[in-house]
Amino acid sequence: MTRIKAPGPRGGRSLVRNVVSWRKDPAGFLLAAAQDHGGVARLQLGPYLTHLVTDPAAVYRVVVENHRNYTRGRLYEQFKLVMGRGLLTSDGAYWRGHRRGVQPLFLSKAIGAIVPNVVEATNEMLDRWERSAADGEPVDLVAEMLRLTMVTLSRSLFGYDVDDTVPAVKQVVDAGLELMFMHGMISEKLPRWVPNARNRQIREIQGFLTEFVATIRDNHSRTGQGPLVELMEAAVDPETGRRWTDQEIRDELITVYMAGHETTATAAAWTLHAIATHSWIDEELTGEAQRVLAGRDPVHADADQLTFAGMVVQEALRMYPPIWIYPRDAVDDDELNGYHIPAGSSVVLSPLVSQRNPELFPNPHAFDPHRFAGDAVKRLPRLSYYPFGGGPRMCVGNLMALLELKLIISMITQRFRLEPVSGAQVPYGHSIISLRPEGELRVRLRPRTRELAAAGGRS
Template sequence: MEQRTTTKDAAGEQRHVQAEQAPGPVGSVLFGALSSFKKDTLRLLTELQRQYGGVARMKMGPYLVHQVTEPEAVKQVLQDNARNYVRGRFYRGFNLFFGRGMLTTDGAEWRTRRAVSRPFFHRAGLRARSGTVTDTVEELLARWEPSARSGDPVDITDDMMWLAMGVLGRMLFGVDLRRYADRLLPAVRFSLKAMILTGEVKQLLPRWVPTAYQRRLKGHQQVLNDVMDEIIDLHRRGEGSPDSVVSALLKATHEVTGEPFNQRQIRAELKTLFLAGHETTGCALTWTLYAVAQHEDVRRRLDAELTEVLGGRVPTAEDVDDLPYLRAVVDESLRLYPPIWLFPRDAVADDRVGGYHISAGSTVIVPVYAAHHNPAVWDNPEAFDPERFCPAHAVRPTNSGDGSPDEIGSANGGGTGSGTADENGSGARSTPRQRDRYDYFPFGGGARKCIGMDLALLELRLAVAMVVQRYRLQLVAGRPVSPAALVSLRPQPGVLMHIRPAERKAPTA
């Protein structure tokens, strides 16, 4: 079936083109693919990509959803025509629980918020303060010493969240957020679960209905607000760091109105930064250590590189440049287990993407997980293989990037592989093809690429290096772990590890 689509050319002139509807599953008449999405989200998205190609179409309840994984189509949605693809219905739950922050806003409102926070994420400044990261990791390693002596297993998922909170608080918030951990973490966990569409009656009822669930939810929301208000008030009294993002928000004015941010707006921004800054990084740390523990050959090679380059000392930001296998291990973990597994958008106007019609008002999802598990690009995509990102296999990045100074073979793009497409156009290939910039994008792309990318990568690389230097982690047997597509890609039911001392002296400064 063809649709007449109105688009704009490079000169901004409207033109009309004929575009076909994208292929996709039929699903049930009433609910479409919604049942499959709820039952096994990741499987549905990967199978949709493999069966129908880089642009697919499905119904999810009353909504029309297009899935985009073909690199040029992803580039169009996230970068070239990003203004046409805004945060819509998928973000309503986030707005409800965390307020309108940088993650959920568009236009001038988003630009104002990003401009305030951007100076705190400059790569040079982060590298200069990398000692804050290593100091916080040292505290984690000391926290593990009793477990290393006793042999009692540790759920590293909670500890990685604790570590990420510590780094985030010291680097951005001007306070040690871990002092609030007992209050914040349960409130965040409950709120994140509440944001996920489960179809349960208790979540479909209006918030004003006084159920026990709604009372619990309201209580957790009040905890989040209270903690953020305490941090704001602490800075108003001059007791917080003058170089923190909190202080910057207190001084900021809106791009259009010139008005200062009010308490509610500052609180929403801090809640957004807190969630994005500790949840995704904590998950990425957990998955990386989980993958290394599963692959003794990877651990040994990583250990050998760290010993050769560092001897026994604590790594610095500058050392990371001389640790290519460490970088490859982190990059491969972000491929296999991308914490930000989905970028949802709503189309403002009709468009044509990958040759297919996208109607105004429809939802477009960019599933990072499916793109990162595409067998047309990645040989044996379910395997953990850091060799994919080693310098010996790196080639020039393709020209479909976002204009940023991407590193070849790194978390920003580049890659390997070759092959030709089958004549049937299904997307299946006899061998993996050359990797494109938007075959691998754990931090998104375009102007809205994750603002915390450099901080996350620095923290991941330094923390993984220091853990491997000090300890050998072993998974508790008989406790399988699987990825759960929640707000982030969380390991379920958690990752229990035995903490064993490494066979060397502890690193020294």
């Protein structure tokens, strides 16, 4: 095996510079690293040796060809504080058994069941938006989408209407997501039994989420509602034949909740921002919604006809992939594109950096849904575009997210034109689980029917 080191910034000064630049602007730092050093770039971040891996062949090796060598690692250990041991944080036989357990609900033939919930919850939001529009009140797309996806996910998978508890759940979820990341504070290094503010907060959040899951399971046992709860209650480990424990069910329900709603909300917010700031996209989308839906609510069969909406979502996921980086730890030595990856070091994959490669995506910083016309993406090298990851650990909810996003944006553009208040250039904010925009994404709402009437009564 080769011992050749990958290119990257070298020397003591660059070591400190790396950490400072990373802290200041993580996305900008990684984009520059790939531009300067290529698709496998060696980065020393303080005490950690990591490689930024963005070349498609190298990404393929990490997530498919040699995926068993790349485990979840240190960051995911932190996630366990809130999510426990679930799909996102586990590896090996435990992960395989659980993945098999929940997979059936996320297959293309099963996900259509979410459509009525998505339509109903979106209409509820749009009715509320009518009132905001009448009052001339802008709305914040990030907050609105977080609320919407939380409601659709809990109704669709848990059979539980989270509506009444949204502010409380949202607060806890946000605090939990924040806690899962280290900020370099001494309090983060203290053992869990130390009664400091951070540990108290961890316990409070864990307690709240445990109770939340108990409410969902109780609701399921009374009403029989909630297909994901149903699946988990009946799940049997394929290797040992035993049923999932209460703890396993708790951890997986929280994992799906955390992994599913914030990512989809962030994707929806960025997509709507792009629509608000590109009037030609808004027009093309409205035309498609009028052709396919003609003013009615969508049904599952419409999704295949909403092709432009699908392209807009794909382009938003290219430019603003919510999971913009994810790390792995190398168990054994490996070789990526001829460079040595030492055992015990980590690699970082970044859909954001890969998907802005100018050789594969010309004019990469321009938002252009037509890149995804027809089968354009299939003609790219595999793992050039991977907003949902790839290989066996690919996002279990990817088809569900794509369907939901298409429906949400078609329903919104059918009823409203969005006018940006936040400006066209919105920087990336602090990444929680997802790469959210900095601050709010505020838009003013112009109800469509009235606007069309004013323009001469076209419909």
